[in-house]
Amino acid sequence: MAEPSPSCKEISQKAQEALLAKIPSEWRIPSSILSNLPRNVKPVFKSAGILTPQELDITDATDATTILEKIRSRTWSAREVxxxxxxxxxxxxxxxxCLMDIDFEGAIKRAMELDEIMEKTGQPVGPLHGLPVSIKDLTIVKGMHYSLGLAAWHDRKSDDDAVAVKSLRKAGAVVYVKTTMPQTGMALETTSNLWGRTLNPANTNLSAGGSSGGEGALNACHGAPIGIATDIGGSIRAPAAFNGLYGIKPTSRRCSYLGNTIPVPGQIAIPSAIGPMGRSLRDLELICETWLQDRPWYADPSVVPLPWVRQPAPQKATIGVLWFDEVVMPHPPVRRALRETVDKLKAAGHEIVDFKPYKHSYSWDVTLPLYFPTAARQLKEILAQVGDTMIPSVQQLSKGTKELTVPELMKFQAAQVSFQQEYLRHWNETASLTSTGQPVDAILCPSAACASFPHDFLPWWGYFSVWNLLNYPAMILPAGTVNKEIDVADQGYVPVTDWDKANHEVYDPELFDGAPISLQLVGRYLEEEKLFAVANAVDRDALQGRV
Amino acid sequence: MAEPSPSCKEISQKAQEALLAKIPSEWRIPSSILSNLPRNVKPVFKSAGILTPQELDITDATDATTILEKIRSRTWSAREVxxxxxxxxxxxxxxxxCLMDIDFEGAIKRAMELDEIMEKTGQPVGPLHGLPVSIKDLTIVKGMHYSLGLAAWHDRKSDDDAVAVKSLRKAGAVVYVKTTMPQTGMALETTSNLWGRTLNPANTNLSAGGSSGGEGALNACHGAPIGIATDIGGSIRAPAAFNGLYGIKPTSRRCSYLGNTIPVPGQIAIPSAIGPMGRSLRDLELICETWLQDRPWYADPSVVPLPWVRQPAPQKATIGVLWFDEVVMPHPPVRRALRETVDKLKAAGHEIVDFKPYKHSYSWDVTLPLYFPTAARQLKEILAQVGDTMIPSVQQLSKGTKELTVPELMKFQAAQVSFQQEYLRHWNETASLTSTGQPVDAILCPSAACASFPHDFLPWWGYFSVWNLLNYPAMILPAGTVNKEIDVADQGYVPVTDWDKANHEVYDPELFDGAPISLQLVGRYLEEEKLFAVANAVDRDALQGRV
Structure with missing residues (x-):
């Protein structure tokens, strides 16, 4: 990567110092610990001696729902939490x-107000009473920074909340931090000249994922009980997957995206989606339901007026398994997790059929120019304002693109529409494979072809991005961890594409050992509730107790 | 208009001759009548002596619902109808x-099959058993032509039905004709070198409207009990309004558009919408409901999975009245219809508030470049293939546009998104005007600033197109006819814009006398059922019995 300009470096240094200054000295980790960290930093939260036993209990609680119950039962106050x-x-x-802004003071003040209300009325203000929620950089929060990891935007603050944030606050949530994303947002890792690199807490040699890598890392640290993120090509799912979290990328336009900063507005073919990541499926559904109960379509014209109606988890689901997208072969631990999960699902009585990939390589050829119709020209102009330099993975991703003419853009947009029609037909045709004569309820597939990757590596986006191009909801389900003894490297594998070769070569059991593995479950357009129902069945019957 | 090439003329002549050849000689109107037609041709249907008394009864029935009841009760057979x-x-x-293809033989054969089924099973095949339905040119029908009024496409036939057509057939509808549209579809009148000019049957000196002018004229002639049309900027509503019909432009993506021919695919900012026009609101809702009951989202990935749930007409609705969009003053008869309707609604107990227009002039500045992002370059290339020449109103409409770059297109697309957000806020703010404290249920406004216009005139699209830019559903309600004695021209009116001047000058009570007047009722994004409910109340309390 080219060196950023001195002024960019100065901006970044000041921004990071200002952020650090918001952390009280008694919460600082001694430099003796920081200078000698293990690869997996998670044990430090207990060993550093900063958190009290109650604080460890609170932050290590099973999930947000558990925490909410304990606040409602007055076991813990909102302030304590x-x-x-x-x-x-x-x-x-x-x-x-993992952070890019902090408002501890405001958060604690709000928590105390919530405690008072509970005290006075005996009632919580809403389903999220007292729950701290972390918010991604680009989602605006009143009085807090947003930057998209762009040094040029280091001093931007919002004077309003995003629609999704308003709903969370109304339901009783407490906003206390904003989390990092990579410069521009178009990366599956999280790094920027402005905020530095976000590391994967389970293995700091691996990426925390991106673009919502701050959320992924913070939640994996149990520094948040739930986080709000966004996804245009894997940005909720990669960090959830690489950090062992549950996450959902809803259909875009199901939840309100209004108030999420868009670096270059006007790209409408593949809209980003907002969604939660956290420790349980019930937490994720609670957030989605809370949003939808607020009827966001009356605040954001892009939201489809579709109330949230929960569905029970089926005893027997019909699931299509996509083992390999014919572009990049998943690493051994990912294949193992998928195989073992399928075996358990079958044993539990679910019907499993093979789901053939449909033109996934082609889907990327349509997706990439829609992401970068101007070859990132406008982004480069923003970077140039302060001598910011493009991070390597975004540079590598965008370098093959060219500035399109409008007729060329229209052709890609038309190709997307046709692909959506063909894929729907393809999904419908699974009816010929099932005993019910109905198409499969969901597709189970790798989250990515890897459990994470070393810093600055450009991974294959396809397992994530195909569902963005199609605008299907997709869920990440934790499915164990890499075991270097079992998950040995493929010997003699002959890659089928350049992407496959790069992915094959990056696998190293020693490096990946202990990294979380996850699977992806994909539903149909705007059928989030059904996806949750099937995910609950998969989680219940095949994933509980996986390590 | 430039002369089309000899080969274009030859193509057109042959196409029109082939079409005429599909009309049996006993159904031909004597040239003695044709050569001496009155301005209002409607009386000819009875006077020509071609239709039997029963055929006049059938075709002049109140509406499609009445016809369906008579088929179900065996009063009329599907074949007779x-x-x-x-x-x-x-x-x-x-x-x-008004036609561009005919399949009388196939239709009558299908009707006889339906009669047999009814005979054998005692049951109709579906809610539209035996109902003839006319289909617009661009909506594909198996074995029939589609052309978009382009001479270059004179010989195109489809080997499949559009999703919407499939659903209609499944419900028992009989397809028998396809109707004209203007060359390219981007006109509010209906003319092309290929098929000639479609006339307004109530007044052949006036436009039948467009782009679904064939549907408008055919249905006004009672040559169809219901018609299927499409609308990207008024194309359902102008023909419905100018021909005294009910019509709805649903939110785009509510009903399936798959199988509608798009001249230049890939324009995704303002998608066209499909909808019915006909003789009653209940007919329109029957068609929409029939489509939605077929779950089109499993056949067309662009359709929102939102089942149709009917709502009762309210006793008291809250309606915002938009009298004038501050760009073009509606003609005297349109203002009178709106005023009289409002008076009746008030008398019936509805709450009426003024709805201020919000940047309607600006909305057109955003809409036009989104319609023609390449300044119609690709359309011109199609025309040039056979020496077809652009019709004057399309030429005039597109001439001010320029070929956009992608960043320019993105700016207009971003402007559309912002406008949608601002307009939603504007609508919500009507809550401060109502006694309920809730925003208005619907907006009542002119359909257009005129009741029609002379041929080749370019009218102001704004009263229609603003709802396309916003993607709100909009309904046309017949509201009487022009009366030259009452609806005298405005004396001394000073136009506020060029569009206003042209519209002001085109009004002539003598020319417009007897033309249908209509009003437009606008609902919120994807809330078609509520729009129907309010429309039913307006129709019941203010429009029944209007002449």
Whole structure:
């Protein structure tokens, strides 16, 4: 990567110092610990001695739903919960650089107000009463920074909340931190000249994923009970997958995206989607339901007016398994997780059929120019304002693109529409494979072809991005961890594409050992509730207790 | 207009001759009548002596619902109904040139099959059992032509049905004719070198409207009980309004558009919408409901999976009235219809508030470049293939546009998104005007600033197109006819824009006398059922019995 300009470096240094200054000295991790960190930094949260036993209990609770129950039962106050997560988030920032703004004071003040209301009325203000929620950089929060990891935007603050944030606050949530994303957002890792690199807490030699890598790392550190992220090509799912979290990328336009900063507005073919990542499926559904109960279509004209109607998890689901997209062969641990999960699902009585990939390589050829119709020209102009330099993975991703003419753009947009029609037909045709005569309920596939990757590596986006091009909802389900003894490298594998070759060569059991593995479950357009129902069945019957 | 090439003229002549050849000689109107037609050709259907008394009864029935009841009760057979409409459509073609393909034989055969099924099973095949339905040119029908009024496409036939057509057939509908549209579809009148000019049957000196002018003219002639049309900027509503019909442009993506021919695919900012026009609101809702009950989202990935749920007409609706969009003052008869309707609604107990227009002039500045991002370059290339020449109104409309770059297109697309957000806020703010404290249920406004216009005139699209830019559903409700004695020209009116001046100058009570007047009722994004409910209330309380 080219060196950023001195002024860019100065901006970044000041921004990072200002952020650090928001962390009280008693929450600072001693330099003796910081200078000698293990590859997996998670044990430090207990060993550093900063968190009290109660704070460890709170932050290590099963999930947000558990925390909410304990607040409602007055076991924990909202203040206690908020302080615990503020402290742990402050520690996470020092260990893996996952934050880009902090409002501990405002959060604790709000938590105390919530405690008072509960005291006076005996009632919570809403389903999220007292729950700290972390928010990604680009989602605007009143009085807090947003930057998209762009040094040129280091001093931008919002005077309003995004629609999704308003709904969370109304339901009782407490906003206390904003989390990092890579410069421009178009990366599956999280690094920028402005905020530095966000590390994967389970293995700091591996990427935390991106673009919502700050959320992934913070939640994996238990520095947040739930996080709000966005996804245009894997940005919720990669960090969820690489950090062992649950995550959902809903259909775009199901939840409100209004108030999410878009670096270059006007790209409408592949809209980004907002969604939660966290520790359980029930937490994720609680967030989605809370949003939808607020009827966001009356606040954001792009939201489809489709109320959230929960569905029960089926006893017997019909699931199509996409083993390999014919572009990049998943690494051994990913294949193992998928195979073992399928075996358990079959044993539990679910019907499993093979789902053939449909032109996934072609889908990328349509997707990439739609991401970069101007070959990132406008982004480069923003970077140039302060001598910011493009991060290597975005540079590598965009370098093959060219500035399109309008007729060329229209051809790609038309190709997307046709691909959506063909893929729907393809999905419908699975009816010929099932005993019910109905198409499969969902597709189970790798989250990515890897469990993570070393820093600055450009991974294959296809397992994520094909569902963005199609605009299908997609869920990440944790499915164990890499075991270097079992997950040995493929010997003699002959890659089928350049992407496949790069992915094949990057696998190293020693490097990946202990990294979380995840699977992806994909539903039909705007059928989030059904996807949750099937995900609950898969989680219940095949994934509980996986390590 | 430039002269089309000799080969274009030859193509057109042959196409029109081939079409005429599909009309049996006994259904031909004598040249003695054709050579001496009154301005209002509607009386000819009875006076020509071609239709039997029963055929007149059938075709002049109140609405499609009445016809369906009479088929179900065996008063009329499907065959009798189909033959009656085939004959009347054949006559309409000779009087106003509203057809571009005919399949009388296939239709009558299908009607006889339906009669047999009813005979054998005692049951109709579906809610549209035996109902003839006319289909617009661009909506594909198996074995029939589609052309978009382009001479270059004179010999195109489809080997499949559009999704919407499939659903209609499944419900028992009989397809028998396809109707004209203007060359390219981007006109509010209906003319092409290929098929000639479609006339307004109530007044052949006035436009039948467009782009679904064939549907408008045919249905106004009672040559169809219901018609299927499409609308990207007024194309359902102008013909419905100018011909005294009910019509709805649903939100685009509510009903399936798959199988509608798009001249230059890939324009995705303002998608066209498909919808019915006909003789009653209940007919329109029957068609929409029939489509949605077929779950089109499993056949067309662009359709929102939102089942149709009927709503009762309210006793008291809250309606915002948009009297004037501040760009073009509606003609006297349109203002009178709106005023009289509002008076009746008030008298019936509805709450009426003024709805201020929000940047309607600006909305057109955003809309036009999104319609023609390449300044119609690709359209011109198609025309040039056979020496077809652009019709004057399209030429005039597109001449001010320029070929955009991708960043320019993105700016207009971003401007559309912002405008949608601002307009939603604007609508929500009507809550401060109502006694309920809720925003208005619907907006009542002119359909257009005129009741029609003379041929080749370019009218102001704004009263229609603003709802396309916003993607709100909009309904046309017939509201009487122009009365030259009452609706005298405005004396001394000072136009506020060039569009206003042209519209002001085109009004002539003598020319417009007897032309249908209509009003437009606009609902919120994807809330078609509520729009129908309010429309039913408006129709019941203010429009029944209007002449």
């Amino acid at each position: 908020t302080v615990a997560f503020c402290k742990r988030a402050a520690m996470a920032q020092q260990l893996v650089k | 189909t033959v009656a409409f085939c004959k009347r459509a054949a006559m309409a073609q000779q009087l106003v040139k």
